[in-house]
Amino acid sequence: MIEDKNQGRTSLSELGEFGLITHLTKAFKIKQPSTVKGIGDDAAVMSFKNKQVVLTTDMLIEQVHFDLSYMPLKHLGYKAVMVNLSDVYAMNAEATQITVSVAVSNRFSLEALEALYSGIETAARIYGVDVVGGDTTSSVSGLVISITAVGEVDADRVVYRSGAKPNDLLVVSGDLGGAYMGLQVLEREKAVFKVNPQSQPDLDAYTYIIERQLKPEARKDVVTLLRDLDVKPTSMIDISDGLSSEVIHLCKQSDVGVELYENKIPLDPQVIATCEEFDIDSTTVALNGGEDYELLLTVDQNDYPKIKGNPNLTVIGFVKDKSQGMHLITRGEQAIPLIAKGWNALKED
Amino acid sequence: MIEDKNQGRTSLSELGEFGLITHLTKAFKIKQPSTVKGIGDDAAVMSFKNKQVVLTTDMLIEQVHFDLSYMPLKHLGYKAVMVNLSDVYAMNAEATQITVSVAVSNRFSLEALEALYSGIETAARIYGVDVVGGDTTSSVSGLVISITAVGEVDADRVVYRSGAKPNDLLVVSGDLGGAYMGLQVLEREKAVFKVNPQSQPDLDAYTYIIERQLKPEARKDVVTLLRDLDVKPTSMIDISDGLSSEVIHLCKQSDVGVELYENKIPLDPQVIATCEEFDIDSTTVALNGGEDYELLLTVDQNDYPKIKGNPNLTVIGFVKDKSQGMHLITRGEQAIPLIAKGWNALKED
Numbered sequence: 001m002i003e004d005k006n007q008g009r010t011s012l013s014e015l016g017e018f019g020l021i022t023h024l025t026k027a028f029k030i031k032q033p034s035t036v037k038g039i040g041d042d043a044a045v046m047s048f049k050n051k052q053v054v055l056t057t058d059m060l061i062e063q064v065h066f067d068l069s070y071m072p073l074k075h076l077g078y079k080a081v082m083v084n085l086s087d088v089y090a091m092n093a094e095a096t097q098i099t100v101s102v103a104v105s106n107r108f109s110l111e112a113l114e115a116l117y118s119g120i121e122t123a124a125r126i127y128g129v130d131v132v133g134g135d136t137t138s139s140v141s142g143l144v145i146s147i148t149a150v151g152e153v154d155a156d157r158v159v160y161r162s163g164a165k166p167n168d169l170l171v172v173s174g175d176l177g178g179a180y181m182g183l184q185v186l187e188r189e190k191a192v193f194k195v196n197p198q199s200q201p202d203l204d205a206y207t208y209i210i211e212r213q214l215k216p217e218a219r220k221d222v223v224t225l226l227r228d229l230d231v232k233p234t235s236m237i238d239i240s241d242g243l244s245s246e247v248i249h250l251c252k253q254s255d256v257g258v259e260l261y262e263n264k265i266p267l268d269p270q271v272i273a274t275c276e277e278f279d280i281d282s283t284t285v286a287l288n289g290g291e292d293y294e295l296l297l298t299v300d301q302n303d304y305p306k307i308k309g310n311p312n313l314t315v316i317g318f319v320k321d322k323s324q325g326m327h328l329i330t331r332g333e334q335a336i337p338l339i340a341k342g343w344n345a346l347k348e349d
Numbered sequence: 350m351i352e353d354k355n356q357g358r359t360s361l362s363e364l365g366e367f368g369l370i371t372h373l374t375k376a377f378k379i380k381q382p383s384t385v386k387g388i389g390d391d392a393a394v395m396s397f398k399n400k401q402v403v404l405t406t407d408m409l410i411e412q413v414h415f416d417l418s419y420m421p422l423k424h425l426g427y428k429a430v431m432v433n434l435s436d437v438y439a440m441n442a443e444a445t446q447i448t449v450s451v452a453v454s455n456r457f458s459l460e461a462l463e464a465l466y467s468g469i470e471t472a473a474r475i476y477g478v479d480v481v482g483g484d485t486t487s488s489v490s491g492l493v494i495s496i497t498a499v500g501e502v503d504a505d506r507v508v509y510r511s512g513a514k515p516n517d518l519l520v521v522s523g524d525l526g527g528a529y530m531g532l533q534v535l536e537r538e539k540a541v542f543k544v545n546p547q548s549q550p551d552l553d554a555y556t557y558i559i560e561r562q563l564k565p566e567a568r569k570d571v572v573t574l575l576r577d578l579d580v581k582p583t584s585m586i587d588i589s590d591g592l593s594s595e596v597i598h599l600c601k602q603s604d605v606g607v608e609l610y611e612n613k614i615p616l617d618p619q620v621i622a623t624c625e626e627f628d629i630d631s632t633t634v635a636l637n638g639g640e641d642y643e644l645l646l647t648v649d650q651n652d653y654p655k656i657k658g659n660p661n662l663t664v665i666g667f668v669k670d671k672s673q674g675m676h677l678i679t680r681g682e683q684a685i686p687l688i689a690k691g692w693n694a695l696k697e698d
Contacts, residue, residue: 036401040602041510042439042587043405043500048397052385056392057482057497059450063489090391101408101495133406140412144488146450146495148406151392161390238391253389 010110012138020110021136024117028124028131032096034152035130044132046097051152056087062142070186073112075214076145077119083240084149085127085218086293090238091160092223093153097132098124101146103139116145127220157232164235164254164298170317171233171307173222173295175266176243177282180289181274182206182213208270216293222312226297229306233297244287245340246296247317248326254298257320260338262330264316287328288341359459361487369459370485373466377473377480381445383501384479393481395446400501405436411491419535422461424563425494426468432589433498434476434567435642439587440509441572442502446481447473450495452488465494476569506581513584513603513647519666520582520656522571522644524615525592526631529638530623531555531562557619565642571661575646578655582646593636594689595645596666597675603647606669609687611679613665636677637690 012020021039030038037045060066060080068076081098088095100120104113113136124131129149185206192199203210218238226233235254239246243265251258265286275282298319299307307313317329327335361369370388379387386394409415409429417425430447437444449469453462462485473480478498534555541548552559567587575582584603586595592614600607614635624631647668648656656662666678676684 037509042436042585043403043442043498045440045502045507046402046404047504048402049399053395053397053402054392055395055446055448055482055497055499057448057450057495058484059452059486059493059495061452061486061488061493064452064487087391091394093392097404099404099406099497101406103408103410103413103493133404135407137408137410138413139410139493141490144408144410144452144493144495146406146408146493148404148448148497149392150404153394155396158385158394160386236391 012104012106012108012110012113020113024113024136025131027117027121030130031128032130034096035132038130038132044097044099046132046150048152052155052158054088054091054093054151054153054158055148056084057146057148058083058087059144059146061144067190068143070190071214073115074119074122077116078123078215080145080147081120081123081127082216082218082293084147085129085220086238086240088149088151089219089223090236090295091151091153092157092226092233092236093151094223095127095129095149095151095220097130097150099148100131100134102134102136103144104136105139105141108143127218159233159236159297161235161237161250161253164250164256164319166256166319166321167301168234168298168319169301169304169315170247170258170260170319171297171299171313172239172243172266172316173219173312174292175268175271176239176292176294177271177275177285177289178209178212178268179216179291180285181271181278182209182211184278185210185274186213206270206274208268209274213291216291218293219295222295225310225312229310231299231303231306233299236295236297239292239294239296241290242288242341243296244338248338248340250296250298251326254319255322257322257324258317258326258338259320259335260317260328262328264314266314266316361453361455361457361459361462369462373462373485374480376470379479380477381479383445384481387479387481393446393448395481395499397501401504401507403437403440403442403500403502403507404497405433406495406497407432407436408493408495410493416539417492419539420563422464423468423471426465427472427564429494429496430469430472430476431565431567431642433496434478434569435587435589437498437500438568438572439585439644440500440502441506441575441582441585442500443572444476444478444498444500444569446479446499448497449480449483451483451485452493453485454488454490457492476567508582508585508646510584510586510599510602513599513605513668515605515668515670516650517583517647517668518650518653518664519596519607519609519668520646520648520662521588521592521615521665522568522661523641524617524620525588525641525643526620526624526634526638527558527561527617528565528640529634530620530627531558531560532640533627534559534623535562555619555623557617558623562640565640567642568644571644574659574661578659580648580652580655582648585644585646588641588643588645590639591637591690592645593687597687597689599645599647600675603668604671606671606673607666607675607687608669608684609666609677611677613663615663615665
């Protein structure tokens with residue numbers, strides 16, 4: 001689990017800035033028909049014809065968004081791409097291009113950067129996006145990754161956060177809380193490793209939730225599924241900060257209320273078992289644990305037959321009139337006001 | 350010159366992440382017809398119809414790309430936008446949107462971030478670009494700014510680095526070396542200030558070169574001028590790393606050689622005077638000093654009458670066959686091979 005930092009080391013300065021970029025990006029292939037010119041000029045050039053273009057950007061900072069003591073660099077590269085693609089899919093768009101900027105200190109070897117870019121390349125290849133630009137520069141301290149993602153969508157297919165209306169179904173893809181509980185397990189193992197570096201962790205019982213934390217997948221498949229089912233959500237958002245926070249975003253921007261049913265929230269058995277082991281309430285984890293990168297959407301009731309029984313989609317509540325507020329309906333049928341306790345990147349450190 | 354860090358301080362954590370972004374971006378206005386949806390959803394949405402889209406990104410890191418001891422935050426915000434727009438203009442495109450990601454440690458107050466965003470807003474307003482996305486997050490150490498710029502251009506107007514051909518004129522906008530010499534003056538004053546904090550620097554003799562360093566302007570006007578003159582360059586690049594490095598880029602990507610005339614390189618009198626004062630060769634400064642953000646272009650000889658005598662454009666050489674190599678022709682008519690010594694962000698620190 002702990003990365004071996006003593007592999008072959010090549011100093012970054014041996015290659016120089018341009019040599020380094022050329023070396024790291026040589027595996028990137030251009031496949032999107034919209035890419036006219038990729039890496040190698042002052043800017044990339046793209047042609048989207050009559051499609052609308054979506055654009056999103058996210059920056060990941062060492063010790064704030066990730067911890068290299070249990071996050072392998074290849075996984076980090078993969079995850080950094082997923083975080084951005086997830087925002088593109090949340091617009092109901094197809095992701096087409098990304099740019100990647102990386103700042104590293106000289107404590108990173110060329111081999112370490114190669115691992116990072118290998119994860120980026122793998123993600124780009126699997127999800128069919130072209131890497132069309134970016135830069136690699138030095139940092140005086142930690143690793144910084146900034147990715148910008150571009151997507152395309154027909155104007156009549158784009159889905160905003162603001163279109164939910166009373167009586168719509170509240171729907172979520174996949175299951176929730178896994179990434180957060182995976183993080184708890186990894187943090188525990190890190191603490192054990194500090195005390196006893198000879199310990200051999202047995203992580204078999206946590207493979208799913210650790211993968212949810214270290215190698216999340218953006219739900220491209222859900223965008224495809226919705227198109228195949230002929231369902232256009234009335235609103236959509238990706239779940240990066242926890243279900244509660246995202247439900248509140250949708251409601252506020254759509255000017256509606258909501259009833260969310262505790263007993264409908266999809267949880268993997270591994271999440272439930274690990275919550276019991278850690279003595280944490282699984283509903284709290286689903287509501288406030290971040291980084292699941294599932295999609296939260298609202299769907300017109302007339303579309304219910306199209307999504308009913310689909311294993312990728314779970315109806316977890318109903319959109320209400322704004323005057324009815326935003327509530328969690330507990331297993332005991334109590335209505336508790338929803339509050340956003342999601343992860344806050346600007347809390348005091 | 351040295352920023353007063355003891356102004357009113359509001360802790361960043363008082364606002365929280367979403368409150369902070371809303372607060373910092375409230376002055377941003379949407380004006381570009383291509384912007385469909387700006388800040389506030391998972392991604393921005395744009396519509397470019399039959400135009401091609403250019404995309405470029407740059408990351409600026411404290412202590413690597415800037416020093417806050419003499420760079421006021423408002424200027425830094427402005428410059429960060431310029432660095433990116435310059436790449437858009439180098440494609441002969443019109444800049445239309447930017448996204449802005451900022452990472453700060455808690456040593457920054459709200460007022461400091463407001464100054465940074467004020468510079469970004471000023472640049473966006475003056476250059477007519479919409480700020481359509483981005484994020485603000487925490488950093489464990491220094492300030493990181495990552496900006497992505499989007500532009501639009503008719504497919505038949507886009508200019509790459511690769512189109513130069515033998516006998517084309519090598520042309521540069523503005524004058525060179527100013528930003529580098531401005532940095533030398535600022536570094537000297539910083540050293541003096543460390544020894545004697547009471548010293549009052551007299552910078553009147555350096556106003557132009559200090560402004561070139563602290564508040565550069567991207568050459569949007571040159572793109573407009575070229576269109577008005579009905580000149581489409583055969584190749585173009587922006588000068589961020591020094592003339593020598595950029596000439597070599599153009600030649601390599603166009604598969605040509607070049608003769609660059611030392612006595613034609615445009616230098617401001619303040620650059621010449623300051624070079625004499627610092628006992629530095631002004632040609633070396635123009636060739637290797639970075640951050641001028643001028644445009645370097647090649648123009649067909651048939652277009653010479655259109656650009657002749659224009660005060661914004663200087664012919665500094667000729668494109669040659671690749672076999673003739675890349676040379677600087679000195680005042681003494683010696684031919685010296687061009688080498689790239691430009692600023693290297695990955696040198697050993």
